[in-house]
Amino acid sequence: MNNVSPMYIFIDALLINNFVLSVFLGICPFLGVSGKLQTASRMGIAVTFVMFVSSAVAYGINTLLLMYDAEYLRIISYIVVIASMVQLVEMFIKKTSPALFKALGIYLPLITTNCAILGVAMLQTTREYNFVQSLSFALGAGLGFTLALIIMSGIREKLELADVPSLAKGAAIALMIAGILSMAFMGFAGLGG
């Protein structure tokens, strides 16, 4: 298990077992934020950044917990860390790029409840990845999330001009498209294997 190369882990999280389309993490923002291409790509980048940092911190926390035999504190400590991380990222973005901060608006605090972030932390722990593997996993997952979001928003922008029956407008058609996308991504099976 620990002889899996970081490159493979990266490609796996990005394409083969895409975080959104195969592992079902990050669905809420996927359906909610994928209306416009610009918002989608910005959200994706913010999520990738938060994932990357949270993954590193989660690895550190897990090491500490294992040292003190306190595994039962894992869930609670991860979520507290992630929530704080999002706050810090929010403050950081506000200081360094007010334009980006304004563009992201309410989506930034919503990242806390994005199950993809906690999902990355939990999966890297159960799969017992080392530090480098965890980071490449987080990077792949974040970029995979961004990829899925960008594809979805591109399609939905085009959909606005299409003749969608009123019953299916909104979430229903988005889900059908997601299903087809998920099938398409299944074609990546065996890549790099």
Next chain:
Amino acid sequence: MSAVGTAQDVPAPAKPTSSLYMVALLGIVSTFCGLVIVLAYQVTTPAIKSNLAQITRDAVFEILPETGEMAAYGIQPSGDLVKLEGIETDLPRFFVGYDKAGKVAGVVFEAAGRGYADVIRVLYAYAPKREAIVGFKVLDSKETPGLGDQIGKNKAFLANFQALDVTLNADKSALVHGIEAVKNGTKSEPWQIDALSGATVSSKAVGALLNHSTQEMIPLAVRHLAQLEERN
């Protein structure tokens, strides 16, 4: 009519909550939460441990049917074996099945490796007298239902593990031929695994993890066979 109402209508400005109060509140809530978590952990740990132990025990008896009794050994970093009281340990471990006559029927190892969807965990039984793997069971897999998960169910695939050759070389230090998975229908040697058609990735993963595990474990078990026979 007096203008008394005005002063009463405006609500008093809310006092900002004191930091001390907030810290105390968070402290109390955290303590309470901590207590609940630890309590739940204490209550459930014995049940969880016994569940997992039972599952492992049942699996060993399943893949090595002639087992009458079972023992577990831990592998210390030095390479020496230590016989375990139960089956729990932090060390890498394996199990030994003794037949009704008290002789070693087989040695059972756990192995794990990355599959298509997630980690695949298996149990396999090695029969020293036949120098082959004679039993195999998938303990844990998240492979694609209907395709990859057939590695645990498909009869033709499981037949691969009834006599999978793992002969050791002359000085018993390594396998003569490593285990490998080959394309469905092309199995020609006893150390090959006939992959499942339509589940190449999962089959190859099983081959890889078994190869990795046997290269390490079989020479170790054979080296200590006398110790295992004597049960100490």
Next chain:
Amino acid sequence: MATPAAENPKANRNTDVFLNGIWKENPVFVQMLGMCPVLAITNSVRNAIAMSLAVLFVLVCSNVLVSLVRKFVAKEVRIAVFILIIATFVTVTDYAVKAISVPIYKAMGPFIALIVVNCIILGRAEAFASKNSVFKSLLDALGMALGFSLALFCLGTVREALGSGTFLGFPLFGDHFQPWVIFVLPSGGFFTLGAWLLVFAWWRERADRKKAREAQSP
């Protein structure tokens, strides 16, 4: 003329609170919250039921506890307090499931821990439990959890029946049934949920049209 509602306002509002979560503000089909487990855990009815029970437990406990402490929790730290409380009960659930059945625990994977970021639970704590009495919060939790379970059950039944040909492990169709494996794969989750949303949209549209017709005819 006193209407029944005015005579017994409290009782009516209680049932309203309870039914709200099941139908009018169903967390999955209407509010579209907590989607991740809905898609991930519904490839078999057994897993769907297990997840429903887990969410029910966490939602009820957290709503009740949040409501109990609502008068003491300062506005600034309320989210932190909610998260601490929810995470605690999720940890308890995690260990409880592991102690009850290891196969179910393995099948649910990381999604038990992910209940802590399930927007439904945090959402109800913020929107309802922090502002209402303990009893009402309990009813709200039960209603929302039932609504969530209803959604999981709908999806789980369809996906297991079509994707494996079984219901709770019991084969439904004869030996010759070739299951539509796609339904237990991720794509199937998306398709099934989309299909159910279509069904409900059609249902609602029919009800609206009927009401419009009744309003027109004197």
